[in-house]
Amino acid sequence: MKNKRMAFGGLVAIALGAAVFIGIRNIAGGSNDPAEVMRIGGQAGGAIAGIGVALIAMSFFIAPRPKR
Secondary structure, three states: OOOHHHHHHHHHHHHHHHHHHHHHHHHHOOOOOHHHHHHHHHHHHHHHHHHHHHHHHHOOOOOOOOOO
8 A cells, every 4th residue: 555644534435424324314214205315315425435445446556745
């Protein structure tokens, strides 16, 4: 792994995606259409987690900027 900071950012993004999904799940019960709310929440959480996975994958190929 070349860029540890990017990998850590990816892990944070995956955790944030899971938190979005869990947060939406908590408020879906009070909605008029809970299935639609969960579909939208799942898409949003999945997109955030997908960005995190991409960051982790890029961390193996992109080296950090050299220090001056």
